[in-house]
Amino acid sequence: MIFEPTRIEGLWKIGIERHIDNRGSFGRLFCRDEFSARGLCADFVQMNSSRTARAGTVRGMHLQLPPHMEVKLVRCIRGAIEDVVCDLRSASPSYLQKESFVLDADDDRLLYIPTGCAHGFQTLTDDVEVFYAMSHVFSPGSGTGIRFDDPALNIVWPLPVTCISQQDRTWPPYRAAAFSLP
Numbered sequence: 538m539i540f541e542p543t544r545i546e547g548l549w550k551i552g553i554e555r556h557i558d559n560r561g562s563f564g565r566l567f568c569r570d571e572f573s574a575r576g577l578c579a580d581f582v583q584m585n586s587s588r589t590a591r592a593g594t595v596r597g598m599h600l601q602l603p604p605h606m607e608v609k610l611v612r613c614i615r616g617a618i619e620d621v622v623c624d625l626r627s628a629s630p631s632y633l634q635k636e637s638f639v640l641d642a643d644d645d646r647l648l649y650i651p652t653g654c655a656h657g658f659q660t661l662t663d664d665v666e667v668f669y670a671m672s673h674v675f676s677p678g679s680g681t682g683i684r685f686d687d688p689a690l691n692i693v694w695p696l697p698v699t700c701i702s703q704q705d706r707t708w709p710p711y712r713a714a715a716f717s718l719p
């Protein structure tokens with residue numbers, strides 16, 4: 538696995554190293570020892586899938602607050618997405634910075650998203666599936682979000698937003714005080 542740091546503290550792009558032969562290829566998506574050796578979380582407790590029908594759909598920006606913060610390992614396994622991560626840890630050197638990545642089924646990359654970061658994506662194609670491994674169980678009471686068009690984040694989505702959930706359309710305006718994150 539190839540670990541590539543990003544501008545956001547603790548956010549990694551992880552390339553899948555493939556062993557190629559005449560049948561095709563084989564590569565690891567996760568390795569406890571390689572993650573642990575880099576000080577990354579190696580304890581994932583849920584694996585999730587989201588399927589999205591139409592291009593232009595936005596899901597996010599989401600995170601779970603203490604004591605249920607979660608690391609996410611994200612891979613697009615069908616179609617393509619613009620994936621966005623924003624650092625909300627006030628003590629972080631990359632506080633309020635954001636990074637965007639195009640992920641698709643062929644690019645052989647995952648994102649390792651640390652705790653304390655809001656995450657979301659927009660589908661760039663129809664018929665998208667995103668796979669997640671999570672370090673914490675789903676805890677609806679600890680879940681929160683920031684609106685996709687909140688001026689504090691100023692995210693430029695590549696497509697017009699064609700579909701978004703009622704919840705994601707109505708997150709309150711970002712206030713740092715609402716996010717007390719280590």
Ligand SMILES: Cc1cn([C@H]2C[C@H](O)[C@@H](COP(=O)(O)OP(=O)(O)O[C@H]3O[C@@H](C)C(=O)[C@@H](O)[C@H]3O)O2)c(=O)[nH]c1=O
Nearest residue numbers: 585587596597598599600609656657658669675702704
């Ligand atoms: C996230 C989640 C949702 N659900 C349920 C709640 C709800 O009924 C239904 C759909 O949930 P949501 O609308 O929150 O799904 P969605 O908007 O796709 O939520 C996801 O968005 C992306 C951006 C992330 O980063 C993920 O961590 C997750 O928050 O699935 C679970 O049972 N377990 C889970 O882990």
